[in-house]
Amino acid sequence: MTDDIQINGGGKLRHLLTLENLPGELVTEILDRAQTFLSVGDRKTKKLPLLRGRSVFNLFFENSTRTRTTFEIAAKRLSADVVNLNIATSSQSKGESLLDMIDNLVAMQADMFVVRHAQSDAAYMIAKHVPKGIHVINAGAGSHSHPTQGLLDAFTIRHFKKDFSRLKIVIIGDILHSRVARSQIHVLKALGVNEIRVAGPETLVPETLSDMGVSVYNDVDSAIKGVDVVTTLRLQNERMKASLVPSAQEFYEKYGLTKERLALAHSDAIVMHPGPINRGVEIASNVADGPQAVILRQVTFGIAVRMAVMSLLHE
Amino acid sequence: MTDDIQINGGGKLRHLLTLENLPGELVTEILDRAQTFLSVGDRKTKKLPLLRGRSVFNLFFENSTRTRTTFEIAAKRLSADVVNLNIATSSQSKGESLLDMIDNLVAMQADMFVVRHAQSDAAYMIAKHVPKGIHVINAGAGSHSHPTQGLLDAFTIRHFKKDFSRLKIVIIGDILHSRVARSQIHVLKALGVNEIRVAGPETLVPETLSDMGVSVYNDVDSAIKGVDVVTTLRLQNERMKASLVPSAQEFYEKYGLTKERLALAHSDAIVMHPGPINRGVEIASNVADGPQAVILRQVTFGIAVRMAVMSLLHE
Amino acid sequence: MTDDIQINGGGKLRHLLTLENLPGELVTEILDRAQTFLSVGDRKTKKLPLLRGRSVFNLFFENSTRTRTTFEIAAKRLSADVVNLNIATSSQSKGESLLDMIDNLVAMQADMFVVRHAQSDAAYMIAKHVPKGIHVINAGAGSHSHPTQGLLDAFTIRHFKKDFSRLKIVIIGDILHSRVARSQIHVLKALGVNEIRVAGPETLVPETLSDMGVSVYNDVDSAIKGVDVVTTLRLQNERMKASLVPSAQEFYEKYGLTKERLALAHSDAIVMHPGPINRGVEIASNVADGPQAVILRQVTFGIAVRMAVMSLLHE
Numbered sequence: 044m045t046d047d048i049q050i051n052g053g054g055k056l057r058h059l060l061t062l063e064n065l066p067g068e069l070v071t072e073i074l075d076r077a078q079t080f081l082s083v084g085d086r087k088t089k090k091l092p093l094l095r096g097r098s099v100f101n102l103f104f105e106n107s108t109r110t111r112t113t114f115e116i117a118a119k120r121l122s123a124d125v126v127n128l129n130i131a132t133s134s135q136s137k138g139e140s141l142l143d144m145i146d147n148l149v150a151m152q153a154d155m156f157v158v159r160h161a162q163s164d165a166a167y168m169i170a171k172h173v174p175k176g177i178h179v180i181n182a183g184a185g186s187h188s189h190p191t192q193g194l195l196d197a198f199t200i201r202h203f204k205k206d207f208s209r210l211k212i213v214i215i216g217d218i219l220h221s222r223v224a225r226s227q228i229h230v231l232k233a234l235g236v237n238e239i240r241v242a243g244p245e246t247l248v249p250e251t252l253s254d255m256g257v258s259v260y261n262d263v264d265s266a267i268k269g270v271d272v273v274t275t276l277r278l279q280n281e282r283m284k285a286s287l288v289p290s291a292q293e294f295y296e297k298y299g300l301t302k303e304r305l306a307l308a309h310s311d312a313i314v315m316h317p318g319p320i321n322r323g324v325e326i327a328s329n330v331a332d333g334p335q336a337v338i339l340r341q342v343t344f345g346i347a348v349r350m351a352v353m354s355l356l357h358e
Numbered sequence: 359m360t361d362d363i364q365i366n367g368g369g370k371l372r373h374l375l376t377l378e379n380l381p382g383e384l385v386t387e388i389l390d391r392a393q394t395f396l397s398v399g400d401r402k403t404k405k406l407p408l409l410r411g412r413s414v415f416n417l418f419f420e421n422s423t424r425t426r427t428t429f430e431i432a433a434k435r436l437s438a439d440v441v442n443l444n445i446a447t448s449s450q451s452k453g454e455s456l457l458d459m460i461d462n463l464v465a466m467q468a469d470m471f472v473v474r475h476a477q478s479d480a481a482y483m484i485a486k487h488v489p490k491g492i493h494v495i496n497a498g499a500g501s502h503s504h505p506t507q508g509l510l511d512a513f514t515i516r517h518f519k520k521d522f523s524r525l526k527i528v529i530i531g532d533i534l535h536s537r538v539a540r541s542q543i544h545v546l547k548a549l550g551v552n553e554i555r556v557a558g559p560e561t562l563v564p565e566t567l568s569d570m571g572v573s574v575y576n577d578v579d580s581a582i583k584g585v586d587v588v589t590t591l592r593l594q595n596e597r598m599k600a601s602l603v604p605s606a607q608e609f610y611e612k613y614g615l616t617k618e619r620l621a622l623a624h625s626d627a628i629v630m631h632p633g634p635i636n637r638g639v640e641i642a643s644n645v646a647d648g649p650q651a652v653i654l655r656q657v658t659f660g661i662a663v664r665m666a667v668m669s670l671l672h673e
Numbered sequence: 674m675t676d677d678i679q680i681n682g683g684g685k686l687r688h689l690l691t692l693e694n695l696p697g698e699l700v701t702e703i704l705d706r707a708q709t710f711l712s713v714g715d716r717k718t719k720k721l722p723l724l725r726g727r728s729v730f731n732l733f734f735e736n737s738t739r740t741r742t743t744f745e746i747a748a749k750r751l752s753a754d755v756v757n758l759n760i761a762t763s764s765q766s767k768g769e770s771l772l773d774m775i776d777n778l779v780a781m782q783a784d785m786f787v788v789r790h791a792q793s794d795a796a797y798m799i800a801k802h803v804p805k806g807i808h809v810i811n812a813g814a815g816s817h818s819h820p821t822q823g824l825l826d827a828f829t830i831r832h833f834k835k836d837f838s839r840l841k842i843v844i845i846g847d848i849l850h851s852r853v854a855r856s857q858i859h860v861l862k863a864l865g866v867n868e869i870r871v872a873g874p875e876t877l878v879p880e881t882l883s884d885m886g887v888s889v890y891n892d893v894d895s896a897i898k899g900v901d902v903v904t905t906l907r908l909q910n911e912r913m914k915a916s917l918v919p920s921a922q923e924f925y926e927k928y929g930l931t932k933e934r935l936a937l938a939h940s941d942a943i944v945m946h947p948g949p950i951n952r953g954v955e956i957a958s959n960v961a962d963g964p965q966a967v968i969l970r971q972v973t974f975g976i977a978v979r980m981a982v983m984s985l986l987h988e
Contacts, residue, residue: 444738
């Protein structure tokens with residue numbers, strides 16, 4: 044259903060809405076392109092002219108400075124003109140419909156929309172609606188993630204582990220409610236990872252998840268044994284409020300990524316986290332700051348990946 | 359009273375504050391300039407160097423993302439540096455007077471102020487106050503419109519209808535409280551339109567409006583008969599609260615621009631609206647989205663018109 | 674304690690956190706550099722390529738449009754990419770720690786942080802934390818000032834008075850709670866000013882201030898006699914609430930800079946104020962707008978000084 048929206052007849056990426064059904068070769072093309080951009084960030088002059096004169100609109104219907112900033116930086120490094128629209132407080136309050144607003148921005152000759160909206164289908168609706176030549180990137184919804192997160196996770200794993208086929212990977216935390224986890228599972232499968240484990244309390248990691256082709260663990264120690272990559276997810280406060288998990292402290296004791304637990308993994312396993320981290324909840328401070336953590340490298344790679352997506356969409 | 363502020367001794371535009379008394383030849387100069395900019399928006403590289411290195415300040419004392427965005431895009435396409443100041447929450451709360459604040463921004467070497475303020479005379483006060491070489495554009499007050507709206511309306515009509523002198527035009531809605539209507543009437547008269555009709559309920563379109571040289575109709579069907587251009591205005595909620603109009607539904611039935619009503623106009627009449635539209639209140643969805651509507655073209659033309667005004671002011 | 678953070682082994686400025694212990698030759702280097710930038714603001718194309726492609730982050734943990742704007746303009750005139758982060762409402766509310774947030778921005782390849790935070794040591798903490806090659810500018814805390822204010826004061830005095838050694842300078846107002854005053858005293862002493870007077874009510878200008886090497890006056894008329902430079906400080910409302918000063922009117926009568934009082938100073942004395950001014954509280958309108966006031970020149974010089982600091986940090 045979705046691949047025909049985001050991929051055009053020639054097999055090129057037209058929008059980036061989801062990692063579901065995104066072919067492995069397109070993922071690889073994005074990662075390879077990101078690789079070429081990685082060095083741009085280390086230069087003093089961090090600019091490429093690829094999107095010069097294009098108008099990128101950051102449409103943020105919910106506040107997320109962190110995500111907005113990564114897209115703003117990526118667009119500016121490609122020399123685009125960026126217009127930030129924080130919409131909660133303005134047009135929407137005048138009762139203008141979403142698609143009428145989009146029509147107006149298209150009429151202003153927007154080239155690209157980066158969309159964050161509480162409703163996860165908003166980006167789809169916009170992508171279906173805009174004329175040819177205008178591109179949409181889904182920048183997520185609420186605590187859910189977004190496809191560029193899954194891509195930067197894949198980039199990070201490839202960077203440190205090279206070959207996907209022999210990897211063992213565990214994702215710990217709220218798999219049930221997390222698009223980060225789902226996106227990562229989709230993209231890793233597309234890239235050929237064979238062994239993906241998910242771990243956490245039964246309320247957040249039910250047995251039914253095995254339908255996704257992953258191994259389900261409710262005991263973290265067993266899940267982490269021998270893996271090459273550990274991803275911990277941010278524990279959302281809402282889960283505790285809904286009594287899906289006990290207190291933060293109890294969660295930490297049972298499922299938190301401590302140094303002792305990490306020692307059960309492969310000795311050169313990497314530790315990933317989509318950020319922002321809750322120290323002492325899902326991850327111990329000395330792990331987050333330790334030698335195996337690549338959490339901040341993920342952020343750096345995330346800029347390159349977003350630049351790659353933006354530049355590929357515009358070709 | 360105002361023309362000496364906005365036009366300098368040589369007959370050149372110094373500020374754009376109002377369309378009242380703006381000579382037809384200046385209007386035409388702006389429209390001609392906008393015509394040359396129209397193609398810029400269709401290019402991949404939508405940039406002209408005309409305002410490179412100039413500092414344009416968007417001074418928004420009331421929130422209007424939509425208007426701010428159009429000026430921001432116009433300035434960036436001319437390569438200006440744009441600084442957005444949303445002032446309600448900041449300097450003003452420290453009790454700094456408006457003109458002291460302007461003096462400070464002038465001292466920061468501002469080149470141009472785009473001013474939106476609840477008080478419609480704020481832009482005038484600023485224009486009177488700033489030194490020579492600094493330019494002010496009135497971007498409106500509240501639900502009132504602003505001169506660039508009137509200019510883009512004129513541009514739109516000229517684009518589709520070429521010759522102004524033989525046109526019949528109707529404006530439907532709250533003429534009494536609308537600067538959109540007043541601006542449009544002024545500029546259309548300056549451009550030579552002979553027959554302008556206004557239509558709506560007596561509370562919003564009183565007989566006294568005929569003093570402006572327009573024909574007053576309280577029956578929309580009669581007003582729309584045979585016209586070449588139909589402009590519908592946004593119905594502000596405040597009017598309903600003040601009991602100046604009945605319910606939204608009743609307004610629609612009596613004054614809304616339906617397909618049936620539009621059929622009374624000339625068969626190639628165009629439909630305009632300043633946006634954002636209230637579907638099913640002042641305009642039917644199938645008219646807003648229909649072949650005669652040029653509402654989104656107005657938005658596109660509005661960017662070119664704002665670029666034209668900014669570039670002419672700086673010459 | 675602080676000079677080793679802000680100055681590197683080669684004696685070059687690495688961060689600008691405080692004017693305390695900043696060597697006079699570094700101050701002079703900044704002022705000389707600012708002098709070369711002063712003419713940039715008067716050009717039509719107000720751009721230098723010195724920071725082209727660098728990413729400057731304005732980290733404003735408290736709202737200050739005025740200060741943020743001066744840094745934004747300075748960075749843009751040096752061709753930097755500027756990202757404004759108003760953080761009160763966003764990441765911080767997710768409970769992310771300050772330094773975790775900084776780590777993330779560093780990972781996005783930030784080059785410079787301009788920091789405004791209610792806690793005056795926030796900029797220090799960040800400066801200590803960031804890797805080499807990344808620079809921090811303290812943009813102040815609350816009603817306190819910041820080092821670029823002291824530098825622009827020094828620039829202003831040098832501009833009008835040339836030789837520092839023979840000057841008599843008075844600072845009037847809330848010296849006790851004002852970093853503007855303290856910064857100015859530090860920098861003026863570093864530049865060789867011999868006679869600095871401070872004046873105001875005992876609650877705000879206690880005798881103990883003489884430890885800073887300044888002469889303490891509680892009678893403004895005596896303090897102002899024969900001086901070459903008069904700086905008046907903004908009277909914060911909080912002082913009145915805390916009953917440290919009587920009413921605004923009484924303050925004005927006793928300590929306000931009126932035309933009569935100013936007549937006691939040297940006939941070509943200049944009048945400075947960090948802005949925004951309270952007319953009729955700490956300064957009379959006819960003095961603020963009079964021929965001796967250089968308050969708006971300070972603003973202009975402030976842009977050049979901030980450009981100088983940014984460009985020197987990046988060398």
